[in-house]
Amino acid sequence: MNIQPGSDGIQAGIPLVSSPPIAPSIYSFDRQHSAVTAPYVLVQTPAGLIPSIAVSPSSPQEPVPLFSTIPPPPISMSPGAPSVSHYPSPAPVVAAPTISKKGMEEAARYLARSFSFVENDGDALTIGHTKRRKSRSVPELRPKHMTKGTDQEYYRDFPLSSSDEEDYVIDVTRTKAKSHDNCRHYLDLAAGSAREALGLANIWRFPYFCFIKGGGPFLMAYLMLLICVGVPMICIEMAAGRATHSGPIQAIGKLAPLVQGIGVAGVVISYFLSTIYAVVFAWSIFYFFNSFHARPRWARCTNPWNTPNCTQDPEQFFRIRLAAISNSGDEMSGDINKTLSGQLAERTSTAQEFFDIKVIELSDNPNTPGVIRWELFASISLCLLLAYFSLRKKSFFSEKIKYVLSIIPFFIFAAFLFRVLLLEGSYDGIHYFFTPNLQAMKSAKLWVFALAQTIHSMGLTLGPNYVVSSRNKRQISLMRDTTITVLINVLVVFVVGTVTFGTVGHLCVIWKQELSSSFFHKDPGLVFVMYTEVIKLMPLPPLWAVLFWFLFICLAMDSINTLTSTVVHAIEESYGKTIKQRFQGRGFFLLFICCGCLIMAIPFVTDAGLYYLQTVDYYVSTLCIIVVCFGELCALAWLYGGQNLLYNTDEVLHPIPYVYLRMCWATVSPLAFMAVTVCGGMALQRPLMRDGRKFPLGADVVGWSLFGLVLFIVPVFAVRAIFRADASGLIAKIKASLQPQVVEVNDDLVYHGWPYWDPKPRHVFKNGASVYNGARI
Structure with missing residues (x-):
């Protein structure tokens, strides 16, 4: 030898x-x-x-x-x-x-x-x-x-x-690292799930999507997709995180190296979404600092920016106009109420003018970007500065703070719900929210938005499920995790939807409008207008305004911190050596991530920023995330196998959940994705502006370019995996790149909650099947 x-x-x-x-x-x-x-x-x-x-x-x-x-x-x-x-x-x-x-x-x-x-x-x-x-x-x-x-x-x-x-x-590392993110108590999971459910995906995105798609039909489609897609997908993501003890990139790369680009694409979407959430955070900061007045500035028409069309009390305006018509003795053709309703439709509310003129200074169309709103730019800078320190300090949003962010918002929304239920006309809006319309459910676009909302509500494809499940203890049941997460999400969706649509019903009564009319602008600013209208109707509006917007800022910050930390964790885990060489430490790398997010947010804080935000949200956060999520399901459920994931995680399921998950992974969920993708893709069209016009062709080109850029990552990483496969011949290389590379690690060497920069215990295998510690690949 x-x-x-x-x-x-x-x-x-x-x-x-x-x-x-x-x-x-x-x-x-x-x-x-x-x-x-x-x-x-x-x-x-x-x-x-x-x-x-x-x-x-x-x-x-x-x-x-x-x-x-x-x-x-x-x-x-x-x-x-x-x-x-x-x-x-x-x-x-x-x-x-x-x-x-x-x-x-x-x-x-x-x-x-x-x-x-x-x-x-x-x-x-x-x-x-x-x-x-x-x-x-x-x-x-x-x-x-x-x-x-x-x-x-x-x-x-x-x-x-x-x-x-x-x-x-x-x-093996020298000493055990301190476990700072492990779920040590059963309440930790409930608190973490409540924080995720109270994120911007449910308190901002769901009311916006639900209102523009008709209320009840959207809710029914969302619940149906939650059962046949949301629950199986979150189960398989958590199982993959536990089996590999890794983030989204490494988890998919270990189980199916050929499609590792799906994990990278999901991280890129998370980065885009964190930028969008930073803009929403900036809006909430603006509302917070304008709440310290005896009467909130969005509740009056005496501000310098208000226009002559501003109406502070629509009921008083209606009575004055009706009295004027009666005293003049003029005969008006048609219904007087309908005529006055048309006049009111031309007016604008104080909350709507505050958002359109004071907050974003909205331009007429996307072709006139205008200037940068420096107040919003400073707010986004503050947001990313907080995100930077929260990523440097692991305890920034942990321990007792997570219980505060989980419990107090429920009390505030419960108070809003109680106040809304006492308003005139609120039951009409709530009935509109909970009543399904089978005819409207035939719309393919409705199912596209419902599927996108299901993905955002569960945090699918974005990566947090991988990170959280990789740090959970083995004794925690997978089905218990999923059940708690889904129930809390459904509860939050019902409460937030009831508050929003109850407020819409009340506004329809006092403004003499229909629920389906164009009086309410169907854009991302809808939720801010509705929340401010509720605050105006509360006793002591300044107190409720300060309290609500402060908690909204905390919840938005928590959502941004979750997405950004997932992006950082996934990149550090996959390319930690390169980051150490290029950035000379973790602090500079975090600064680079936050600065990149700030640069990406600059177009969103211009006068046409709302149009640009809608474009990115529609093509990347709605359409692209559906395709990436479908690819992730195929990679985990078909290429590796959902049954193998359950086997590797030592998960013991009762017969009913086991059969349900197997059926969904094999047929139900993929068929739902394919039906929504094909039918929705045939019915797609450019998004609409407030006046009913379609977005310009340039916005459509930019949106599809971003869509293709994100999806192009998948074939690039597939070619890379095939090129690096240890085999001869194209077919052999493809087969080798489909084989898992990492199997279950010995329990004596695994320690969850490992710091980002410390090497994890790992057992690395070359391409090919093997057996280790009783785990079958």
């Missing part, structure tokens, strides 16, 4: 004696004497790195062998070099038994757990035996009481040097 100089774990000039490891039951030798007489090195084997005795040429004595072996023939370090002979052993030689590959893997894991490797004063490695840690994977050996300091000195660094990152590696 010839050993090339410079190979991993072997130093030039040191001959090695290696043999297949045997079972721990026949493992016996003098550890102290052997550690002194002969250093140990790590020998590369198919089972991993195994310690073996190295014989120094200058050592005159024969070391005590680690295993009974047949003396090997002379070893030469290079062709033509003189061989180094071993000294004869005085003891009788016993031939080593034949060990299978599985036995070698078991021996490798035993030795990796039983020994810690430290560097000696010399060039070689010495081995020192430490007390073996009690197993956490076997219940009978699990300790009953564990202290915080248990096993702090167990994990050591393996000083490995490998030029190939795809070699068989087991890498």
Whole structure:
């Protein structure tokens, strides 16, 4: 056997004696004497790195062998070099038994757990035996009481040097990292789910989508898609996160390397969405600072920006006009109420003028961008500055703060709901919200928006589900996670929808308008107008305004922090080495991410920023996310297999949920995606402006360009995976790139909540099927 100089774990000039490891039951030798007489090195084997005795040429004595072996023939370090002979052993030689590959893997894991490797004063490695840690994977050996300091000195660094990152590696960090994001209590999951449900996806996006698509039909489509798409998708994402202990990019790359670009595309959409949410945060900041008045500035027409069409009290305007008509004695053709209703439709409310003129200074069309709104730009800068510090400080939105952000908003929305139910005409709006219209449900565009809202409500494709589930304990049930998340989302959707549509019903009564009329502008600013109208009707409006907008800012900040941290986590996990080299540390990389988000948000804070925001939200956050989510479902459910994910996570399901998930993953969910994609794609058209005109052709070109740019990531990474596959021939490379690369990690080496920059315990395999620790690939 010839050993090339410079190979991993072997130093030039040191001959090695290696043999297949045997079972721990026949493992016996003098550890102290052997550690002194002969250093140990790590020998590369198919089972991993195994310690073996190295014989120094200058050592005159024969070391005590680690295993009974047949003396090997002379070893030469290079062709033509003189061989180094071993000294004869005085003891009788016993031939080593034949060990299978599985036995070698078991021996490798035993030795990796039983020994810690430290560097000696010399060039070689010495081995020192430490007390073996009690197993956490076997219940009978699990300790009953564990202290915080248990096993702090167990994990050591393996000083490995490998030029190939795809070699068989087991890498263990020096000490356990502090778990800061683990779900330690059952209430933690409920609090985290409530925070996700109270994000901008439900309190801002859902009322906007639901109103522009007709209320009741949209709600019914949303609930149906939630059952057949939302629940199965969140289950399979959580299972993938637990099986791989990774974020979205690495999770999909480990399970189906050919389509790793789907995870990258989802992260890119998260980045676009975090920019949109930063703009919404800037709007809420603007409302917050304009709430410190005896009467909020959006509740009066005496501001410098108000126009002559501003109407503060529509009922008084209606009475004055009716009295004027009656006193004049003029005969008016048609219904007087209808005529006055038409006159009121030409007027504008104080809340609408505040948003259109004071907040965004909306221009006439997207072709006139105007100037940058520096107040909004400063608000977005403040938002991203807070996001930067929240990513630097892990406890910025954790511990007790998450319970505050989960409980207090429910009380505020409950107070709004109670006030709305007492308003005149609110029941008409609530009835409009909960009444399905089967004729309207035939619209393909309605199903497109409903599917997009389902994806945003559950956080699908965007990555947070992978990150959260990868840090959860194994004992937490997957179905329990999903059930709690879905129920809280449905509750929030019902409450927010009732508040919004109850307010719309009341406004229709006092403004003498129909629910389906064009009086209410169907754009992203609708929710801000409705919330301010509710605040005007509350007792002590300034107090409620300050309290509500402060909590809205916190919830928006939490949503931005969740998406941005997911983006950062996924990129650091996949390209951490490159980031360290290029950005010289994590702080500069976070600054780069936040500055990039700020630059992307500049077009959204111009006079035509609302049109640009609608374009990006329609083509990227609505259409593109559906296609990426469909690809993710195919990758996890078909290429790798949902049943394999449940097997790898040791999830025990009752028959009913198991059959339901299998059916949805195999047929129901993919068919729903294909039906919505095909039928909705045939009915697509450019979004409409307030006056009913379509967006200009330039906006359509920009939107489809962004759509194609995000989806182009998937084939690029597919070609990259095929090119890097360890096989010959195109077909063989494609088959190899479809094989999983990482299997389940040993429970003794896994520690959830690992810091971003510390290396995780991992067991990396080359392309091809394998078995490790009972997990089947």
